[in-house]
Amino acid sequence: MIRVTKGMLLAATVLASAGMAHAADVQLTIESWRNDDLAIWKEKLIPAFEAKNPGIKLVFSPTAPTEYNASLNAKLDAGSAGDIITCRPFDASLELFNKKQIADLTSLSGMGNFSPVAKAAWSTDDGSKTFCVPMASVIHGFIYNKDAFEKLGISVPKTNDEFYAALYKIKKDGTYIPLAMGTKDLWEAATMGYQNIGPNYWKGEEGRAALISGKQKLTDPEWVKPYEELAKWKPYLGDGFEAQTYSDSQNLFTLGRAAIYPAGSWEISLFNTQAQFKMGAFPPPVPKAGDTGYISDHPDIGVGLNAKSAHQEEAKKFLTWVASPEFADIYANALPGFFSLNSTPVKMSDPLAQEFVSWRASFKPTVRSTYQILSRGKPNLENETWVESANVINGTDTPKVAAEKLQKGLDSWYKPAK
Amino acid sequence: MTDTPSIEAAPIKRHVRWHIAVFLAPAFIVYSAIMVLPLIETLRLSFYNLVDGVPTFVGFGNYQVMFGDQRWAHDFWNALRNNLIFFAIHMCVQNPIGIALAALLSTPKLRFVAFYRTAIFLPTLLSFVIVGFIWKLILSPIWGVAPWLLSLVGAKSLFAPWLGQSGPALIAVSLISNWQYIGIPMMLIYAALLSIPEEVIEAAECDGITGWSQFWKIKLPLILPAIGIISILTFVGNFNAFDLVYTIQGALAGPDMSTDILGTFLYRTFFGFQLQLGDRSMGATIATVMFLIILAGVSFYLFAIQRRMRRYQF
Numbered sequence: 001m002i003r004v005t006k007g008m009l010l011a012a013t014v015l016a017s018a019g020m021a022h023a024a025d026v027q028l029t030i031e032s033w034r035n036d037d038l039a040i041w042k043e044k045l046i047p048a049f050e051a052k053n054p055g056i057k058l059v060f061s062p063t064a065p066t067e068y069n070a071s072l073n074a075k076l077d078a079g080s081a082g083d084i085i086t087c088r089p090f091d092a093s094l095e096l097f098n099k100k101q102i103a104d105l106t107s108l109s110g111m112g113n114f115s116p117v118a119k120a121a122w123s124t125d126d127g128s129k130t131f132c133v134p135m136a137s138v139i140h141g142f143i144y145n146k147d148a149f150e151k152l153g154i155s156v157p158k159t160n161d162e163f164y165a166a167l168y169k170i171k172k173d174g175t176y177i178p179l180a181m182g183t184k185d186l187w188e189a190a191t192m193g194y195q196n197i198g199p200n201y202w203k204g205e206e207g208r209a210a211l212i213s214g215k216q217k218l219t220d221p222e223w224v225k226p227y228e229e230l231a232k233w234k235p236y237l238g239d240g241f242e243a244q245t246y247s248d249s250q251n252l253f254t255l256g257r258a259a260i261y262p263a264g265s266w267e268i269s270l271f272n273t274q275a276q277f278k279m280g281a282f283p284p285p286v287p288k289a290g291d292t293g294y295i296s297d298h299p300d301i302g303v304g305l306n307a308k309s310a311h312q313e314e315a316k317k318f319l320t321w322v323a324s325p326e327f328a329d330i331y332a333n334a335l336p337g338f339f340s341l342n343s344t345p346v347k348m349s350d351p352l353a354q355e356f357v358s359w360r361a362s363f364k365p366t367v368r369s370t371y372q373i374l375s376r377g378k379p380n381l382e383n384e385t386w387v388e389s390a391n392v393i394n395g396t397d398t399p400k401v402a403a404e405k406l407q408k409g410l411d412s413w414y415k416p417a418k
Numbered sequence: 419m420t421d422t423p424s425i426e427a428a429p430i431k432r433h434v435r436w437h438i439a440v441f442l443a444p445a446f447i448v449y450s451a452i453m454v455l456p457l458i459e460t461l462r463l464s465f466y467n468l469v470d471g472v473p474t475f476v477g478f479g480n481y482q483v484m485f486g487d488q489r490w491a492h493d494f495w496n497a498l499r500n501n502l503i504f505f506a507i508h509m510c511v512q513n514p515i516g517i518a519l520a521a522l523l524s525t526p527k528l529r530f531v532a533f534y535r536t537a538i539f540l541p542t543l544l545s546f547v548i549v550g551f552i553w554k555l556i557l558s559p560i561w562g563v564a565p566w567l568l569s570l571v572g573a574k575s576l577f578a579p580w581l582g583q584s585g586p587a588l589i590a591v592s593l594i595s596n597w598q599y600i601g602i603p604m605m606l607i608y609a610a611l612l613s614i615p616e617e618v619i620e621a622a623e624c625d626g627i628t629g630w631s632q633f634w635k636i637k638l639p640l641i642l643p644a645i646g647i648i649s650i651l652t653f654v655g656n657f658n659a660f661d662l663v664y665t666i667q668g669a670l671a672g673p674d675m676s677t678d679i680l681g682t683f684l685y686r687t688f689f690g691f692q693l694q695l696g697d698r699s700m701g702a703t704i705a706t707v708m709f710l711i712i713l714a715g716v717s718f719y720l721f722a723i724q725r726r727m728r729r730y731q732f
Contacts (some may be wrong), residue, residue, distance in 0.1 A: 021642060037520065043521040058438070070689070074616070090693075091693065091695070092693075092695075095695070113672040128455045169579055182582070183673065184579075184581065184582045184666070184672070184673075185668060185672075186672045186673070211515070236597075238559075238560065239559055239560075240558075240560065240565075240577075240578070240579035241557065241559075241579070241582070242559075242581075242582025242583055242673065243559050243579030243580065243582035243583075244552070244558075244559065244560060244579070244582070245558075248558065248560050248561075254561065305638020346639060370693070376694040378489070378490075378694070378697070379692075380692070380693055380694035381488055381528070382692055383670060383691060383692060383693070383694055386670060386692075387670060387672065387673075387675065388674060390673055390674070391674050394582070394583075394673060394674075396584055396658065396673070396674050397674075409489065412488075412489060418515070
């Protein structure tokens with residue numbers, strides 16, 4: 001917190017002095033919701049860019065995450081938004097592009113550094129146009145307490161059977177809560193549960209594409225199976241998990257009271273500062289030994305260009321730099337857990353982050369199934385997935401009923417192109 | 419009567435009384451700008467919707483969707499039912515206890531009245547964010563004091579993660595709200611009880627009416643108008659409620675929508691949530707329905723109850 005405040009003060013002084021001292025320089029303002037990253041921009045990214053591009057000054061001006069979308073939309077409508085726009089994935093940014101508020105970047109040099117899956121989050125549905133440079137993604141998996149595993153003599157589970165055997169052993173021993181997850185905040189169950197283990201069953205991009213094209217339904221076994229697995233987690237969750245919040249789960253794990261934490265990689269930096277034990281990570285266990293593994297490697301942050309910016313050329317220069325391996329290297333190392341989407345692999349100094357990213361070599365990446373196209377209507381599939389995932393674990397709904405509800409909601413507005 | 423000089427016969431020249439308009443203007447302008455206009459704008463918005471990206475007048479189209487579409491109707495009736503339960507719990511728990519506390523406080527022999535009064539009223543002054551957070555912690559199955567206190571008396575088995583269970587969650591949230599706002603009925607009734615003249619009480623005592631029967635036969639009829647006001651305040655407050663549910667259970671009002679009331683339903687629809695984009699027209703439709711529900715309730719009270727209520731003048 002102090003760091004953030006300090007950074008803000010710094011930014012304010014820099015803003016003031018930049019205006020006076022370098023009146024001739026072009027100043028680019030970056031809109032973002034990542035106020036946690038202020039120090040990183042200030043200390044590492046901005047100096048690195050400005051050193052190479054004299055005449056361009058950068059100002060990083062973040063808003064609170066929950067207010068970002070609303071305030072950005074208002075600023076863009078009023079014409080007062082910054083030159084560089086940090087892009088939310090999928091529909092929120094697509095809407096801005098359709099309103100011609102952010103520019104088409106398909107031909108930006110440096111776009112070739114990204115794979116189509118990485119660009120999917122900021123491309124039109126047909127993939128022909130890209131409007132943001134992919135910056136970072138988050139990977140799902142499980143973080144575990146290495147000390148606990150050693151003490152109980154458990155090896156890292158690779159298959160489902162091994163996973164449940166490990167959970168059973170931890171529960172029987174009784175020192176640790178096997179899984180640190182609650183259903184109170186709903187999204188934990190959906191994001192850390194369903195979207196974490198699901199890709200192994202619906203075969204990642206293959207299943208996601210089939211769902212969008214209407215070839216598969218949420219009631220098909222590929223999509224119900226993850227719910228059946230989630231339902232099996234119930235006995236291994238902590239006492240009163242129904243009222244356990246996200247921060248409760250984080251604390252249970254970092255205090256060393258739980259052995260395994262169904263995670264997103266964004267937890268890494270927090271856990272590194274809080275946990276007093278050694279941590280490791282393993283990818284979602286595959287159903288049977290020898291199966292191809294899939295991981296959710298979900299694009300989370302991109303950067304785009306305000307179509308009304310007065311400094312298009314300078315802004316493009318900056319975006320090209322964001323697309324470069326140099327940026328990827330600084331960014332990914334400064335923020336362990338937010339992985340560069342650049343095709344050039346980045347070597348990371350944080351062992352836990354390195355472990356997460358190493359899965360990219362042998363596992364097939366996919367994005368969260370509900371994010372692209374399928375959450376455009378009402379009822380919103382993502383929100384419904386939150387509710388139903390929690391219901392399945394709580395035992396309010398059976399996996400079959402949950403899947404039927406989701407499909408019925410989707411059917412009510414989504415007509416796949418035939 | 420003699421003839422008077424005809425000075426008075428001349429028509430009195432009435433000045434235009436500008437000062438009335440001038441003094442009314444600030445209140446009128448401020449009230450119109452921040453209350454009346456937004457209300458009219460909301461009503462207007464509920465008759466419009468986006469058709470091919472252009473705001474178009476759709477008549478009662480939004481209302482047809484709201485009550486005709488199976489999903490919308492399900493969400494709406496679910497929210498309304500929860501809201502009614504929320505209101506019923508306030509009427510059955512908060513207000514009777516508030517009245518009882520006021521009756522206790524007004525007994526002349528009680529000591530430390532000022533302390534009790536302040537202590538009971540204090541939660542009302544707290545921010546709902548603080549109240550929500552405190553109670554989430556108290557009821558937390560992991561760090562909460564509730565399971566610990568129950569275990570002290572050997573009743574740990576009675577504890578359940580109430581806020582996470584679809585049955586008890588709504589009751590738990592309602593009771594938290596009761597805890598917070600119980601000071602309001604207590605204060606209003608307390609003031610009403612204090613304003614009952616001593617003579618009436620003394621006369622009752624002379625007639626041999628004391629204790630409980632004095633409360634039922636003398637005091638209660640005299641504080642009925644205050645109880646009426648409390649009921650209507652509770653009604654309006656409950657059907658506009660949002661904040662406490664939002665801080666305790668989040669915008670999706672979990673688990674399984676079991677704590678979703680009209681306020682949270684409106685919030686989700688109007689502002690959107692996560693990947694769900696805001697829908698201003700449907701949001702305005704819900705806001706209008708809420709307005710009509712409150713209007714109906716208040717009118718019912720005004721015309722059917724308040725007019726028939728007997729008032730006593732001393």
